[in-house]
Amino acid sequence: MKAYFLRRLLLIIPTLFGIMLLNFVLVQVAPGGPVENLVMQLEGKGESATAGVAGGGMEVSKTSIYRGRRGLDPQLVEQIKKIYGFDKPPLERFKDMALHYLKFDFGNSFYQDKSVIQLIKEKLPVSISLGLWTTLLVYLISIPLGIKKAVRDGSKFDFWTSTLIVIFYAIPSFLLAVFLIIFFAGDSFWNIFPLRGLVSDNWHQLSLFHKIIDYLWHMVLPVSAMVMSGFALLTLFTKNLFLDEINKQYVVTARAKGLSERAVLYGHVFRNAMLIVIASFPATLVGILFTGSLLIELIFSLDGIGLLSYESVVNRDYPVVFANLYIFSLIGLLFNIVRDFVYVLVDPRIDFGKR
Numbered sequence: 001m002k003a004y005f006l007r008r009l010l011l012i013i014p015t016l017f018g019i020m021l022l023n024f025v026l027v028q029v030a031p032g033g034p035v036e037n038l039v040m041q042l043e044g045k046g047e048s049a050t051a052g053v054a055g056g057g058m059e060v061s062k063t064s065i066y067r068g069r070r071g072l073d074p075q076l077v078e079q080i081k082k083i084y085g086f087d088k089p090p091l092e093r094f095k096d097m098a099l100h101y102l103k104f105d106f107g108n109s110f111y112q113d114k115s116v117i118q119l120i121k122e123k124l125p126v127s128i129s130l131g132l133w134t135t136l137l138v139y140l141i142s143i144p145l146g147i148k149k150a151v152r153d154g155s156k157f158d159f160w161t162s163t164l165i166v167i168f169y170a171i172p173s174f175l176l177a178v179f180l181i182i183f184f185a186g187d188s189f190w191n192i193f194p195l196r197g198l199v200s201d202n203w204h205q206l207s208l209f210h211k212i213i214d215y216l217w218h219m220v221l222p223v224s225a226m227v228m229s230g231f232a233l234l235t236l237f238t239k240n241l242f243l244d245e246i247n248k249q250y251v252v253t254a255r256a257k258g259l260s261e262r263a264v265l266y267g268h269v270f271r272n273a274m275l276i277v278i279a280s281f282p283a284t285l286v287g288i289l290f291t292g293s294l295l296i297e298l299i300f301s302l303d304g305i306g307l308l309s310y311e312s313v314v315n316r317d318y319p320v321v322f323a324n325l326y327i328f329s330l331i332g333l334l335f336n337i338v339r340d341f342v343y344v345l346v347d348p349r350i351d352f353g354k355r
Contacts, residue, residue: 005337012333017098019329020322024094027318097322106323111315116323119308126198126304130296131289133219134226138288139281142231143274146238147265153243162236169232174295177225181299185221194218196301222300226293234277234284241273278342282335286328 088096100107106116149158168176182188185195194200200214245251246269254264294306305324312320343350 005341008337008340012330015333016326016329020098020101020326021094023322023325024090024097101322101326106326107319109312109320110317112317116319119320120305120323120327123303123305123308126297126302127289127293127306129198129215129219130222130226130293130302130304131285133223134230134288134293135281135285137223137227138231138234138284141227142234143238143277145231146235147242147270149235149239150242150246151261151265153239165232165235168228171229172295173225173229174299176228177222177296177299180221180225193221198302222293222296222302226288226296230288238274238277241277242269245269245273275343280339281342282338283332286332286335 104117106120108115109119112119145161149161152158180193181195184190185193194217198215198218199211200206200218203211203214206214242265251264251269254268255261259267289305293302293304294310296302297304297307308320309324311317312324
């Protein structure tokens with residue numbers, strides 16, 4: 001088993017290299033880029049940063065260079081390319097990027113006077129707060145609720161909880177966030193919770209206890225919006241897994257031996273039914289942490305990784321784009337290994353080393 005996990009760790013290197021290479025090649029064929037944007041601004045033709053959100057290229061296309069050179073001195077255009085580091089061939093740029101990324105040196109942002117790693121450090125607490133609390137609450141709600149629905153399958157409790165689950169699943173998290181703001185953070189009904197931000201403006205002046213309370217108070221609405229829209233699938237998944245296991249022969253045998261229903265459910269059924277659910281916790285956390293909170297961050301004015309990634313793509317801030325991609329991919333690959341390790345912890349019968 002140790003050899004298996006060692007191989008998985010070593011495979012991270014070529015996998016990460018392949019991901020970065022593929023994405024680097026893709027942006028070469030996409031139009032636009034920071035050079036072209038700056039050229040248009042200098043010509044007085046500055047377009048909205050939202051133009052061409054889909055990609056952005058590290059290399060300015062011939063057509064766009066020709067368009068830019070009609071109004072600017074070609075030498076100035078070359079100087080701009082040199083400032084952004086686009087005067088080198090793509091292969092050389094990728095080699096330099098790969099060598100620096102091995103040392104976690106991501107350079108500086110094109111549009112913010114900060115290093116990329118500093119930007120990520122500043123935004124990470126927001127995303128960790130949203131992702132960690134949301135994932136924990138989703139599991140704490142979904143697993144007990146799913147088990148109870150399976151045990152009481154077909155009852156009124158099962159019917160009404162399923163109705164609520166369908167309603168919450170049908171409403172997007174950003175719409176739930178708007179409803180929560182209207183009812184609990186605006187002047188229309190109740191003004192109970194803060195409207196925006198991760199902490200209050202005077203947070204640094206508070207005592208440790210009041211800092212914790214203030215932080216948790218700010219987390220209530222955004223986390224609630226994400227939890228209400230995120231627990232539905234996991235609840236139904238848990239219920240279906242338990243229903244499938246409850247009808248198997250080993251459960252009938254355990255009951256015939258005189259074991260209590262609780263002992264049967266949590267001593268026998270739980271381990272088999274919850275293997276996939278528990279082992280998927282790392283992947284669920286990564287998904288919520290980096291991809292599920294963008295609109296929530298926008299609505300509640302939370303400046304996190306999701307918003308940083310979106311703005312970097314829109315503004316063609318490639319050091320930030322590739323740094324986020326590199327970090328997300330690395331964390332995702334590491335969490336895949338953690339998932340396999342959790343599989344083994346939950347069910348020691350699994351032996352990946354023999355596969």
